[in-house]
Amino acid sequence: MTTSLTTTASRTHPPRIDALVRAVDRRLAQLLQPREGTPRVLHEAMRYCVLNGGKRFRPLVCLGGCEAVGGQVRQALPVACAVELIHSYSLVHDDLPAMDDADQRRGQPSCHRRFGEGAAILVGDALLTRAFEVLSANGTPNTLAILRTIGQASGTTGLIGGQVLDLRLEPRRRKSETRHLEDIARRKTAALITASVVAGGLAGGGRQRALNALRRFGERLGLAFQLKDDLHDGDGLVRAVGREAVEARARRLIDQATQELNPFGQRADVLRALAQWLART
Amino acid sequence: MTTSLTTTASRTHPPRIDALVRAVDRRLAQLLQPREGTPRVLHEAMRYCVLNGGKRFRPLVCLGGCEAVGGQVRQALPVACAVELIHSYSLVHDDLPAMDDADQRRGQPSCHRRFGEGAAILVGDALLTRAFEVLSANGTPNTLAILRTIGQASGTTGLIGGQVLDLRLEPRRRKSETRHLEDIARRKTAALITASVVAGGLAGGGRQRALNALRRFGERLGLAFQLKDDLHDGDGLVRAVGREAVEARARRLIDQATQELNPFGQRADVLRALAQWLART
Numbered sequence: 001m002t003t004s005l006t007t008t009a010s011r012t013h014p015p016r017i018d019a020l021v022r023a024v025d026r027r028l029a030q031l032l033q034p035r036e037g038t039p040r041v042l043h044e045a046m047r048y049c050v051l052n053g054g055k056r057f058r059p060l061v062c063l064g065g066c067e068a069v070g071g072q073v074r075q076a077l078p079v080a081c082a083v084e085l086i087h088s089y090s091l092v093h094d095d096l097p098a099m100d101d102a103d104q105r106r107g108q109p110s111c112h113r114r115f116g117e118g119a120a121i122l123v124g125d126a127l128l129t130r131a132f133e134v135l136s137a138n139g140t141p142n143t144l145a146i147l148r149t150i151g152q153a154s155g156t157t158g159l160i161g162g163q164v165l166d167l168r169l170e171p172r173r174r175k176s177e178t179r180h181l182e183d184i185a186r187r188k189t190a191a192l193i194t195a196s197v198v199a200g201g202l203a204g205g206g207r208q209r210a211l212n213a214l215r216r217f218g219e220r221l222g223l224a225f226q227l228k229d230d231l232h233d234g235d236g237l238v239r240a241v242g243r244e245a246v247e248a249r250a251r252r253l254i255d256q257a258t259q260e261l262n263p264f265g266q267r268a269d270v271l272r273a274l275a276q277w278l279a280r281t
Numbered sequence: 282m283t284t285s286l287t288t289t290a291s292r293t294h295p296p297r298i299d300a301l302v303r304a305v306d307r308r309l310a311q312l313l314q315p316r317e318g319t320p321r322v323l324h325e326a327m328r329y330c331v332l333n334g335g336k337r338f339r340p341l342v343c344l345g346g347c348e349a350v351g352g353q354v355r356q357a358l359p360v361a362c363a364v365e366l367i368h369s370y371s372l373v374h375d376d377l378p379a380m381d382d383a384d385q386r387r388g389q390p391s392c393h394r395r396f397g398e399g400a401a402i403l404v405g406d407a408l409l410t411r412a413f414e415v416l417s418a419n420g421t422p423n424t425l426a427i428l429r430t431i432g433q434a435s436g437t438t439g440l441i442g443g444q445v446l447d448l449r450l451e452p453r454r455r456k457s458e459t460r461h462l463e464d465i466a467r468r469k470t471a472a473l474i475t476a477s478v479v480a481g482g483l484a485g486g487g488r489q490r491a492l493n494a495l496r497r498f499g500e501r502l503g504l505a506f507q508l509k510d511d512l513h514d515g516d517g518l519v520r521a522v523g524r525e526a527v528e529a530r531a532r533r534l535i536d537q538a539t540q541e542l543n544p545f546g547q548r549a550d551v552l553r554a555l556a557q558w559l560a561r562t
């Protein structure tokens with residue numbers, strides 16, 4: 001569902017953001033290096049599904065959250081990579097024939113089309129497990145809070161719950177179609193983006209008041225991210241309420257998100273640049 | 282692959298072990314209670330796949346490891362449950378049509394036969410995520426070491442790596458069939474059993490020397506567990522080297538495992554009872 005935004009507008013980032021993307025890509029490649037005694041095909045498939053030119057929106061938001069509270073990028077880099085591993089696993093599983101049945105991902109055959117369905121299930125499982133390993137190896141004082149933040153956003157109330165609703169595995173109850181679609185967007189997209197920026201803030205040693213502001217920023221930016229994706233695909237809420245209404249709502253959300261950054265001053269420049277980039281796409 | 286042992290010989294446990302099984306089952310039911318805002322069908326399916334009368338071998342080994350180092354059962358109970366959630370997720374995914382294509386699990390329709398394939402993939406993902414959430418919520422000083430121990434056993438070098446080899450997704454290299462099958466058993470079964478007992482020891486505050494002994498115990502007991510399963514199914518190594526050779530090897534491994542418990546004295550009685558139970562099955 002979130003393919004299109006990750007493959008557009010790559011050259012509109014300021015140089016600082018491009019440098020952060022390269023740092024994330026380098027670390028991801030390190031984290032996915034074949035380990036002694038690991039089946040080679042598994043690592044090859046994991047690398048295929050992660051090192052494929054994604055725009056790393058969630059890692060950037062995570063690093064931006066860390067900087068906003070006065071932390072250093074290196075403190076949040078493993079967390080940023082773990083979030084991308086979780087995002088990648090969710091795409092691999094979502095693409096499976098029993099789910100969205102997608103043949104392509106970022107212009108290449110999807111994981112199961114390239115490596116087979118059994119392998120794709122295991123690749124997703126392995127990426128999710130690796131994400132939690134990476135988070136656990138990151139022994140800062142806030143590591144457990146980071147783990148809980150990301151675990152909750154990835155679980156039944158977040159990412160996975162959203163996909164259950166999206167697949168319509170459960171009948172919709174007493175909600176308008178619009179609210180139902182927004183509910184899916186909040187869980188499937190906004191929850192992990194929010195967790196990314198809060199976890200970045202935790203990695204940078206942020207206080208509760210700053211973390212709360214980052215959470216409000218993430219919730220609004222994350223929902224706007226999904227609306228922009230829907231605008232791109234003509235999907236979801238665009239079909240339900242029309243293009244203009246969705247465009248106006250996305251603009252308002254991005255404005256509100258950006259206002260949450262005021263207390264951070266220049267430290268929030270990366271987050272500001274990401275919000276501006278989203279507004280332009 | 283490990284179905285049969287979990288459904289046999291249920292009444293051969295001493296009362297103490299039966300009480301531990303009940304404690305694990307109660308806590309698992311609590312951990313899988315529907316959460317506010319979670320799709321109901323997802324929780325129903327998760328409970329269906331976990332609260333189904335499994336013998337809880339891995340949780341018992343975990344609690345036994347905690348007691349062996351002088352810890353209290355309650356210290357290791359969340360860890361024991363997390364290990365069972367990981368074991369359950371691996372069964373749900375292994376049963377999928379693209380993997381072992383199993384219609385039944387513990388005498389009931391497998392998860393995908395009952396809830397559909399898309400749901401089964403998500404149920405597995407949700408159980409794995411929940412396991413790491415439960416581990417992260419468990420704020421003892423050794424929590425990060427526990428997370429790393431279990432993460433490693435569940436990942437590409439352990440559980441997932443073993444399933445990749447078992448599905449023959451990768452060609453076998455320069456190894457005899459016997460060593461290849463033992464390699465699969467070590468990864469797919471012994472790794473998580475070993476991690477369970479070591480994580481139990483960590484939860485109980487065990488020192489390095491005790492943890493090392495628990496690791497040697499777990500490696501041997503875990504491999505014997507898979508051999509016993511193969512004997513039950515007439516599968517794996519039984520087909521490769523014959524029933525008698527496998528029986529002798531399992532007996533030797535259980536003896537060696539039991540010897541590792543000597544330094545713990547009576548504190549290791551639960552682990553001893555589990556080894557004796559395995560020897561009898």
